[in-house]
Amino acid sequence: MKTLLARPWIWAWVAAALAFALTAAISQNQGAWGLAVAALTFSAFSVIVGLGQMFVITLGPGNVDLSIPATMTLAGTVSLKVMDGGAGAEVTGLAIALAIGAGVGLTNYLLILLIRIPPIIATLAASFLYQSLAIWSNRGLRVKPPESLAEFAVGRSLGLPNLALLALVLSVLAWVALNRAAYGRQISAIGQNPRAARLSGLPVEAVRLATYMLCAVLAGLCGFLLSCFSGGAALNMGQEYLLASIAVVVIGGSSIGGGRSNVPGIWAGALFLFLIVSMLNSYGLGAGVRLLMTGLIIIAIVAVGSRGPRGT
Amino acid sequence: MxxxxxxxxxxxxxxxxxxxxxxxxxxxxxxxxxxxxxxxxxxxxxxxxxxxxxxxxxxxxxxxxxxxxxxxxxxxxxxxxxxxxxxxxxxxxxxxxxxxxxxxxxxxxxxxxxxxxxxxGIVTEPCAYRIAVDFKEMGRKQVEYLAGRMPDGGNLLEIRGLAGVFVDDEIHAGITAGVAEFPQFTIAGSVNGDWAQDVAQRAVAGVLPSLPEIVGVVTQGGDGYGAAQAIAAAGRPTPVIVMGNRQDELKWWGEQRDANGYETMSLSIxxxxxxxxxxxxxxxxxxxxxxxxxxxxxxEITQDGLDEGLASTPEGGxxxxxxxxxxxxxxxxxxx
Missing domain, CATH: 3.40.50.2300 (Response regulator)
Structure with missing residues (x-):
């Protein structure tokens, strides 16, 4: 129990469970299960972009990817346009979405490395480029996803939403990469002290390149899935995920300064963000109160979480 | 029209x-x-x-x-x-x-x-000309239409736009006025859909479990299809969802009409x-x-004008x- 309380992600899970219980309490019959399914489905999107953002943030102060919304929009728009709603092009569509992610990640990294602009500015500036490309490629027209992909995105296996299962698989892979693979040790080392990491012979630049590409590829995948889920790509579809991707990392107990991250917290943060809005909506609170309370509760969780002892 | x-x-x-x-x-x-x-x-x-x-x-x-x-x-x-x-x-x-x-x-x-x-998005500076849309009427009219369809009234779900934007406040005020005019309706729940289908889908899915039976959904445009998806995913009967002239919304409406005689209306600028x-x-x-x-x-697109509206609207527009x-x-x- 003591070791459990020492986990940095425990408070986010407590908060998510509380928000669930309070919402389920006023739900109609069968409502709690419906709420759980909805929470898992929509959290999957935040988890996928949150995992990418987590790796970037782990790289240390100033590392953050602000181009996630634009990358999602670009990947969703172009891949759906190429598939054009027809059967047989699903794999091509997915490959295009992932390739766009890889291209975006490479571009972001080159801007940071070659022009020496801080990542926060580089990714923000580049996001205007990606957004413009998305506008130019289809002028905001919504193309329907192929039937098979739409069915997969809203479907369930073993009673659980397909998207949540996919996000879970990605989370396990991310957990292995972070905690059991050399890659995780390397990004943590760079995040804790980039100079020491460089002097000890770590391939710092290669690791950073891989991390920005990984983040953008996950954003591309998320844009692809969200487009298939909600019946088409829209130019403003990624907007919510700019703050959400950072919030799930921070709420989940990862250090915003880098060097210390965890995967279970991403899920807690994503579930919490969905459930808190559902809870405040269910209790009939207006948008102003809702935003205020969401902000206050996030500050409270982060404050409590960062006070507790940390296993190092 | x-x-x-x-x-x-x-x-x-x-x-x-x-x-x-x-x-x-x-x-x-x-x-x-x-x-x-x-x-x-x-x-x-x-x-x-x-x-x-x-x-x-x-x-x-x-x-x-x-x-x-x-x-x-x-x-x-x-x-x-x-x-x-x-x-x-x-x-x-x-x-x-x-x-x-x-x-x-x-x-x-x-x-x-x-x-x-x-x-x-008009400006209040007196020297400027204003071409305004009666957003209040856009909200009120939705409730009036629902009252015509369902004289007994019932619970409504309201999907609002982006919080803090003038248009959202105006349409909301119109819907509130409409509910005051037709008191057989109650706003049972209200969420912000930010005029985006995916945001509306997410918000509606989150609030549905706590809502009683909903007979109608009043909207602001760009959110009706997302609401329909969320309600279908929750396995609830489809209420009358007022649409906002987007092609995917009109197409969905047409499919429902052909399948089960679904009737609604659609309006936007x-x-x-x-x-x-x-x-x-x-x-x-x-x-x-x-x-x-x-x-x-x-x-405004009515049941009779649906085919014409669909034909003249570009795919996805x-x-x-x-x-x-x-x-x-x-x-x-x-x-x-």
């Missing part, structure tokens, strides 16, 4: 009108637009190009350039307007980021002798209102007497109407 004249006809009329006056052939008009990141705004910009392109090539005006700010910020748009003043445009057609925050820049433009015509603003600016430059405040009707000079003159004459 508004009449959709073909442009060729309108252009002939324009050429005739111009041979009489032709006072605007050396005038330059700029479009100052605060946002381009959704399908409605893209359609608005496309309509602007479609109508002003021929107007420029035929010499009715010298230029009709469109500018969009990157960040949807009032400060950025104020700077953009100041640039337009320096560049010597004769008229600025404006879709404003804020009804009040641009008043200073708009006043500067007026003082420099520039005609300012605001539309959709036509993105082509930008072209009305263009012609109004041209008319003011031409010396016509134009009242400071004009109202443009919203575009928004139902639209583009205005000719004659239409603009009619709107001005109607207000005088």
């Amino acid at each position: 508004m009449n959709c004249k073909t442009f060729a006809l309108a252009a002939t009329a324009v050429t005739l009108a111009c041979s009489a006056a032709a006072d605007t052939s050396d005038k330059r008009i700029a479009l100052s637009n605060n946002y381009a990141g959704n399908s409605w705004r893209q359609a608005m910009l496309t309509s602007w190009e479609t109508v002003t392109g021929p107007a420029v090539s035929e010499g009715i005006v010298a230029a009709a350039d469109a500018f969009t700010t990157a960040e949807n910020q009032a400060t950025e748009q104020a700077a953009q307007i100041q640039n337009m003043i320096l560049e010597g445009y004769d008229a600025i057609v404006l879709n404003a980021a804020s009804p009040t925050a641009l008043n200073g820049a708009v006043k500067e433009a007026c003082d420099a002798g520039i005609v300012v015509v605001s539309f959709d 036509a993105p082509g209102v930008s072209t009305l603003a263009f012609w109004v600016a041209q008319q003011v430059l031409d010396g016509a007497s134009v009242p400071q405040d004009l109202t443009v009707p919203f575009l 928004v139902a639209n109407v583009e205005y000719s000079l004659e239409d603009a003159k009619a709107v001005i004459a109607g207000a005088n």
